[in-house]
Amino acid sequence: MEKQRVLSSQLLVKNRVFEVALDGDLLSWRELVRRTRISGGVRDALRAGSRSVAVSEIIAVRETEPDSCLKEDGRWQKMAQTHPCAFTVSYVERGSQHCWRCVDVTFQCPDGALCQRWVQAIKEQLSLLTSRPKRLLVYINPYGGKRQGKRIYEQKVAPLFARASISTEVIVTERANHARDHLNTEADLRRYSGVVCVGGDGMFSEVIHGLLARTQRDAGVDQNCAEESLVPCTLRVGIIPAGSTDCICYATVGINDPITSALHIIVGDSQPMDVCSIHHNNTFLRYSVSLLGYGFYGDVLADSESKQWMGPARYDISGVKTFLTHNYYEGTVSFLPAQSSLGSPRDKTRCSAGCYVCLHSGQLHSQDRRACEGDEDVSGREDDGAGGWQVLRGKFLAINSASMSCACPRSPKGLSPAAHLADGTADLILVRKCSRLNFLRHLLRHTSKDDQFDLDFVEVHRVRRFRFTPRHCESELDLKEHGKTLFGHICRDHPACGCTALNSSWNCDGEILQQAAIDVGVHCQLIRLFARGIEEPVITEDMRGLNAV
Ligand SMILES: Nc1ncnc2c1ncn2[C@@H]1O[C@H](COP(=O)(O)OP(=O)(O)OP(=O)(O)O)[C@@H](O)[C@H]1O
Known part of the structure; x- marks a missing residue:
């Protein structure tokens, strides 16, 4: 036309x-x-x-x-x-x-x-x-990453917002959880068309926890009920990367560059994103948008907590130490497979800008929502029409759930290369007990072309929900008593003596969860980011002619 x-x-x-x-x-x-x-x-x-x-x-x-x-x-x-x-x-x-x-x-x-x-x-x-933001609420973590958040915002981002006539209210955070608490209680959200966080993944997590808690409370939804269907946030979230890893920014924009992110915010991009809710004994624990890892990734994070002074190098050191320790954990994993999802964790498609798998899932999901609001009979939808819950028991070196590929500069393919940002599913990766050498083969495949799931001790399932129950009772008291009788205090920190902790902890987007028994549900497209997913390169005639101008 x-x-x-x-x-x-x-x-x-x-x-x-x-x-x-x-x-x-x-x-x-x-x-x-x-x-x-x-x-x-x-x-x-x-x-x-x-x-x-x-x-x-x-x-x-x-x-x-x-x-x-x-x-x-x-x-x-x-x-x-x-x-x-x-x-x-x-x-x-x-x-x-x-x-x-x-x-x-x-x-x-x-x-x-x-x-x-x-x-x-x-x-x-x-x-x-109409999708462009007019007024933004900006939170700056002055201590994230290399402590450059304030400078990055003032020198690179604020001039662009001003040029695009976007007005802002800027809050430099004074403590951890300042942004979360402000969003949850004080902030007058009706005044803004979006929220921006200047910092890393931890800061982003704070912002979405504040926004989601506020949205559920305002809508009368109880976050503690694992069965509740959560209400999506209306405000979009922008990330100006100024952290140490910036994985979420990398996975949704393709680069961790403050100017690129600011431009995606200005043009009013909108990328839906799934969010996992995590419960323990019908009590809400946390939300997660990228990685939930028990065993290897939980242990690496737990070990690195005591090495904060080392900076980002602590993850490498704890990684090597955890690998050598080679702990495995017993338990039961139950999951609800995502039968109607268009993709599979082992296909070669990658989630990118305009992803049809996410688009299709979003349409199905909004039909479901409308049906629920209209009181239509949607019973049986949650178990995806077929299959029902599957149960696996065993000894696991790692149990990982990836709600997105988890690609980052260190691992460009990511933990689950074909995972989608917004299809209402997570890829559940189970690495069963195997030799150190085999586990190393699996880990190395994350950085090579080889399929990290093509090993007989690894399995991957695309799921809508899953639960994990450790074999050993996990009350604090029980574990302490067990530790004392078998090995004494010293052994918990000295794996070389042959003892192992009975339970690992969950690494939830870089935060430790103490509870091993969890119930996880994926909520389709619960939040929206000022991003568009990773763009495929397009060379047009116009671009070729550009050099001449
Ligand atoms: N003013 C503050 N003082 C201390 N801690 C803060 C402050 N503001 C935010 N935080 C906390 O700092 C933690 C880390 O911040 P952030 O995610 O920005 O940087 P990072 O950890 O270096 O990067 P990444 O999470 O990408 O590795 C967050 O969990 C956040 O809650």
Whole structure:
């Protein structure tokens, strides 16, 4: 269908003549081919180029001075006389590795009236983009990562928000859980179109815990009831990466770069995300959006807690130590397979921007919600129509549940490469007791092309819910008594003497859960991020021509 032409004119860009057109949702500029005489004929100029930008990726437009950097150009005087007015469009340009930058192009106009018409026309198109945030509540963790959160926000992000006319309320946190508590109780959420956290995964977790607790309370939903279907948050969350690992940002944007994230917020991207709720004895413990790991990953985290002073190197040291310790844990895993999910954990598809698996799951999920609200009979939906609960007992080196691929710069494939951000499922990975060498083979496959699940001691299931019950009774008292009688105090910290702790703990998105027996439910698309998932690279003719402009 022909797009409606809003405006078109011949304008100058860097003193070259361009045909500039605004066609509804696209701004394009094409150099008018200049012909140069050569002996006996005419040939096209080599520098002709064109460029187009979706209006949805324009950050701002403003009247400006004609390009002053061109004043050295001999033709400047002449151009300044014929084109004395100018406007500048700031837009998103894609770099390598999913990096976005904000670049400017200045159009010189023959008169002020035409210049204003252009600015007005582009502003009107921008005002039609209703998904863009207008006012944001920003929390900065000044102590996350390398303690650069405040500087990153002030120098890289705030100027972009100001340019895009986004107003902000900024809170620099004074203690852990400041952001969570503020969102849960005081914040007047109606005043904002989104919440932004400047920090790492821990800070993001704080923000979603505050938002989700508030949303459930306002909706009269009891978080302690594991069977409840939770109410999605209406406010989107943005992450400006300033932590040590920034896994969530990496998994939803493809890079941990503050400017790229700020631009995704400005253009009003929206990426739904599943959230797991974790309960113990009908008491709510935590939410998780990426990794829940018992055994190996739980032990690595527990060990690294005592080595905070080492910085990020503590994870490597604790990783090696835990690997050598080679503890396994006994228990029962029960799970509800996700029968109707379109993908499987071992297919080769990756969740990316516009993922059809997530889109399909989101549509099914909202149909279910509507049916529930309309009191239609949806009984039997939770067990996915077939199969029911499956139960496995055994000795496990690791039990991992990945709600997303968990890809990060250290492990670009991630723990479960085909896991989806928003399909209402998690990949449950069970690594049964095996030799150290075999476990090492499994771990190394996370960084190679080989399939980490193609080993006879590893199994993976796509699930909607799961439970774990450790074989050994886990009351504090029981474990202490057991430890005293068998090995005495010292042995808990000295695996070399041959004793092992009976239970591991869960690593829940980088936080320790003390309870080993848990009940986990995946809630489809419970939150939305200012992100769009990882974009596949697209090379267009426009991009090739760009070099010429
Ligand atoms: N003002 C503060 N003082 C102390 N701790 C804080 C403060 N603000 C937030 N926190 C806590 O600091 C913890 C870590 O912060 P954050 O996630 O930003 O950085 P990180 O741990 O370095 O990065 P990552 O989580 O990506 O590894 C969070 O759990 C958060 O609750």
